[in-house]
Amino acid sequence: xxxxxxxxxxxxxxxxxxxxxxxxxxxxxxxxxxxxxxxxxxxxxxxxxxxxxxxxxxxxxxxxxxxxxxxxxxxxxxxxxxxxxxxxxxxxxxxxxxxxxxxxxxxxxxxxxxxxxxxxxxxxxxxxxxxxxxxxxxxxxxxxxxxxxxxxxxxxxxxxxxxxxxxxxxxxxxxxxxxxxxxxxxxxxxxxxxxxxxxxxxxxxxxxxxxxxxxxxxxxxxxxxxxxxxxxxxxxxxxxxxxxxxxxxxxxxxxxxxxxxxxxxxxxxxxxxxxxxxxxxxxxxxxxxxxxxxxxxxxxxxxxxxxxxxxxxxxxxxxxxxxxxxxxxxxxxxxxxxxxxxxxxxxx
Amino acid sequence: xxxxxxxxxxxxxxxxxxxxxxxxxxxxxxxxxxxxxxxxxxxxxxxxxxxxxxxxxxxxxxxxxxxxxxxxxxxxxxxxxxxxxxxxxxxxxxxxxxxxxxxxxxxxxxxxxxxxxxxxxxxxxxxxxxxxxxxxxxxxxxxxxxxxxxxxxxxxxxxxxxxxxxxxxxxxxxxxxxxxxxxxxxxxxxxxxxxxxxxxxxxxxxxxxxxxxxxxxxxxxxxxxxxxxxxxxxxxxxxxxxxxxxxxxxxxxxxxxxxxxxxxxxxxxxx
Numbered sequence: 001x002x003x004x005x006x007x008x009x010x011x012x013x014x015x016x017x018x019x020x021x022x023x024x025x026x027x028x029x030x031x032x033x034x035x036x037x038x039x040x041x042x043x044x045x046x047x048x049x050x051x052x053x054x055x056x057x058x059x060x061x062x063x064x065x066x067x068x069x070x071x072x073x074x075x076x077x078x079x080x081x082x083x084x085x086x087x088x089x090x091x092x093x094x095x096x097x098x099x100x101x102x103x104x105x106x107x108x109x110x111x112x113x114x115x116x117x118x119x120x121x122x123x124x125x126x127x128x129x130x131x132x133x134x135x136x137x138x139x140x141x142x143x144x145x146x147x148x149x150x151x152x153x154x155x156x157x158x159x160x161x162x163x164x165x166x167x168x169x170x171x172x173x174x175x176x177x178x179x180x181x182x183x184x185x186x187x188x189x190x191x192x193x194x195x196x197x198x199x200x201x202x203x204x205x206x207x208x209x210x211x212x213x214x215x216x217x218x219x220x221x222x223x224x225x226x227x228x229x230x231x232x233x234x235x236x237x238x239x240x241x242x243x244x245x246x247x248x249x250x251x252x253x254x255x256x257x258x259x260x261x262x263x264x265x266x267x268x269x270x271x272x273x274x275x276x277x278x279x280x281x282x283x284x285x286x287x288x289x290x291x292x293x294x295x296x297x298x299x300x301x302x303x304x305x306x307x308x309x310x311x312x313x314x315x316x317x318x319x320x321x322x323x324x325x326x327x328x329x330x331x332x333x334x335x336x337x338x339x340x341x342x343x344x345x346x347x348x
Numbered sequence: 349x350x351x352x353x354x355x356x357x358x359x360x361x362x363x364x365x366x367x368x369x370x371x372x373x374x375x376x377x378x379x380x381x382x383x384x385x386x387x388x389x390x391x392x393x394x395x396x397x398x399x400x401x402x403x404x405x406x407x408x409x410x411x412x413x414x415x416x417x418x419x420x421x422x423x424x425x426x427x428x429x430x431x432x433x434x435x436x437x438x439x440x441x442x443x444x445x446x447x448x449x450x451x452x453x454x455x456x457x458x459x460x461x462x463x464x465x466x467x468x469x470x471x472x473x474x475x476x477x478x479x480x481x482x483x484x485x486x487x488x489x490x491x492x493x494x495x496x497x498x499x500x501x502x503x504x505x506x507x508x509x510x511x512x513x514x515x516x517x518x519x520x521x522x523x524x525x526x527x528x529x530x531x532x533x534x535x536x537x538x539x540x541x542x543x544x545x546x547x548x549x550x551x552x553x554x555x556x557x558x559x560x561x562x563x564x565x566x567x568x569x570x571x572x573x574x575x576x577x578x579x580x581x582x583x584x585x586x587x588x589x590x591x592x593x594x595x596x597x598x599x600x601x602x603x604x605x606x607x608x609x610x611x612x613x614x615x616x617x618x619x
Contacts, residue, residue: 030534033538033540039538041532059534059535059538060529069529069530081359237577238574238577239574240547240574241523241573242522243522243526244526244529247529261513263389263392263393263396263509264389265357279522280522281520281521281522281571284521330537330578
């Protein structure tokens, strides 16, 4: 890894160099909530001043840019009794992510394991993932962030460069030659020993700010043991089965596929839609049987996929600890409390 | 000058073009208006079916139809007779819109004890017969429900297309939140607004929340909707009992979950 430091004002120059030929996606203020607090979202940005690099957390991840909520997998045209299929991976060009937090970068790394490096990679994801340039940025831990428990508080790979705010300068980690070459266009310096110290101080100060945590010790095993635990029933009783937790999750990738015919009968489409295991339709199969008609069993399986199934397959959890699901859940169901209740053997 | 559209084929197979009829009872006829609203697909839609009865859009009348799309709720005795006749004529009876599915906005009057007072307020010195509001299914068997106030034209087109193609008709069982999140709206609760999105059947593409208006539940409950807990959440968020009941009662879809409905059912048994 190569490290550099640069003056803060140089970041705007970097943005403009990148924006000249590329689409940039970054954190922006999407609105204000009832308390007057900003609500952040990832959006396409063309003006550096619209970027909010000091953002707390976005309500939704940048998911729609790599796992769109709805995506055409293939389209068909029917003419003179013949039909033709066309496939589009829905990539219009490279995309630059300007300011992803470690949790969201780690989420992509986890998705890669399933959608990129598995026996059957998903080309729609791969095409987008391979066309990303990612600038990571440091964050201020929020009360709901438990990424440190999930080892997702720092990103070791999966980005091109990562900037950390040192007050007057940015400290930058460079992982790819693309990033190195872009950085040649702005004024950077070799970090000195005092920059190293400042960086370590900054990171250590930030790490002290984490409050939420999840005890993951032997969690996969404990989940196996507590499969019939009453706590699931408690969480199921208050779950709204609305699917919000999955939609705001940077790693939920389950989906449904629908085939539709155009109303003029001249074409058809195969459309993929992100789904949620908490929805009642999720485990319904042909013939109408539903494997998980109860809310608590659906909620439980979401936790089992994240914290047990994925751990068995990849030796790590599918959860990055961003805390978005708990923040967005109207019923207040959140990972730290659910896991604690399972470990405690009783509901809160 | 009208020309019969040629028989449509799909993948070389001629399609059966069902004869369909549209009817309205107590309603604003807005759902039927939605049907003729989208000119860009209207001709394609009309070539899939043969419309034999559609008072709002044509003068011809026929009782020879397979599918009856029925808008509106039932409030008068003559409506009962007419609906039963439609049921006899049609192979498939489709309840079109919230009024037909649940009674719609009309059923609000059922909450009031004195229906004569309601009549007087509305019609003054020229009263007409108007009793308790009933959904179609309280009078006849309904085969398919198309939800919404108004219905979403795209959804009806898809349903009709699927009937014509012999594909199964799939209507979402999950709630509006799913579509709202996919549309990346800021949650209405974060904006301090009440919203029934977490318990209302999806399929509208979160029409109201997209426009920063909380959901009023016009499509009725999602399947397995946790109405009791959403009520609790809304109370905790500071919304009054009245605000919550007003929303839940507005279109009649949540009648089974509401207190005032219990009274209504009791009254109906008496009458």
